[in-house]
Amino acid sequence: MKLSDIGEDHLIGEIHRRCPPEWKADFSDDVAILAGAKGPLMVVSVDNLVEGVHFRTTTSSAKDIGYKSLAVNLSDLAAKGAKPRACFLSLALPPDLAVDWFYDFVAEFIELAKNSKCPLRGGDSSRSASGIFISVTIIGEQRLDRMKRRAQAQIGDVIAVTGTLGDSAAGLALLEQSPLSSKNRGDQARAHLIARHRRPTPRLREGSWLAKQSSVQAMMDLSDGLWTDLPRMTKASRLGALIRVDDLPLSEELLLEFGDKAQRWAVGGGEDYELLLTVKSASFPDLRRRFLAQFPEQRLTAIGEMYKANTGKMNAGGDGSDGIDWQSSVELSGLSVYSHFKKPVHR
CATH class of the missing domain: 3.90.650.10 (PurM-like C-terminal domain)
Known part of the structure; x- marks a missing residue:
């Protein structure tokens, strides 16, 4: 049996099944909701964008891809009415990628982050053997009584x-x-x-x-x-x-x-x-x-x-x-x- 035989929802369900009960894991939303000692809840989302799966450089510019990489994460916060607080950007890039492509990507990502009041606080970078891989983690806040699950x-x-x-x-x-x-x-x-x-x-x-x-x-x-x-x-x-x-x-x-x-x-x-x-x-x-x-x-x-x-x-x-x-x-x-x-x- 292959992953193509079971699909994403079954895969996520299997991961959930293997989590210890004391974790109280809830994968029914696209975000994780974490409670602190006091104050609003923390809303966390992670999204991956893979070249050839989520985007193609032949049909979208580096600026478009930079914008969309953050926009899809912000949408997860929007679905909970959450206020953006921070984002993290991780990239795996092929060494022969044009530097100008990278500059355009980052410029547009940061422009949307500024406009959304969602500051970039860190991330990671790595060499890719083939293609572009983007992973964005975003953190927001929302009150418990306004959380719409x-x-x-x-x-x-x-x-x-x-x-x-x-x-x-x-x-x-x-x-x-x-x-x-x-x-x-x-x-x-x-x-x-x-x-x-x-x-x-x-x-x-x-x-x-x-x-x-x-x-x-x-x-x-x-x-x-x-x-x-x-x-x-x-x-x-x-x-x-x-x-x-x-x-x-x-x-x-x-x-x-x-x-x-x-x-x-x-x-x-x-x-x-x-x-x-x-x-x-x-x-x-x-x-x-x-x-x-x-x-x-x-x-x-x-x-x-x-x-x-x-x-x-x-x-x-x-x-x-x-x-x-x-x-x-x-x-x-x-x-x-x-x-x-x-x-x-x-x-």
Whole structure:
């Protein structure tokens, strides 16, 4: 048996199973939550980016990769409404890498760190036998009463997302069809989708605001896509979910470029780094009104609801999708879904 036969979630589950009970290890979130003697909780996240897996130097510039390396970690803090405190950068680089590439990478990483008030406090460096390897550790703070875990969703909660879905994966598809330099991004719609892939916006302000709302129950960011990430929330909360695919928020650019295929990108595509949350049903209309007043350039869209597990129509798609009812007027069979350690999985 190979790792490609079991996938990421099984691998993480096996690591968790081997941890001693006294560690009280909880791998149900993308962050570790550590309690100190007093004061706020410490929120810690680690992300790796590997050349040829997470990025390609032929489709993204060094500046884009430097920005994104930190942005995806900041998104983990955003999902807990946490305030950034520090980050650590470790690099394994091939000796024949152009020095200018390294300079551009570091400059953009530090620029985002400054703008996010997340100072770089250290890291490590090493020679790579082949390709570029990036590892970022980030630390934030959050109060216990504002911590929104994946496992906190309740029966009847409205499932909602910020922003629009599918843009990043569609942008990557455009890049892989026809690699574009940073100076040649095509027309306006293509440029928008590609930019959403190269430079995702971590929803730090939105996450901080949502974490303060008592009606928000659970929250996470969408890194691997709705099809893959939502089941992680339902499993952690031991609930089922109904998703109205026709209600998924889509950008004008995605619709213009992909037409009736746009919803498939929204369901299966990853790396949007929007926030997925559940909200008390009676409170959602008021929460949405106040959210839009606070962030007029944003969207907050209801896309479904949580229900008791093992009831209603169950989806037998596998890879964690069991227990979710995907109600759609669009055919979802053959959906391309990203899975770590595997080639794209078609559902």
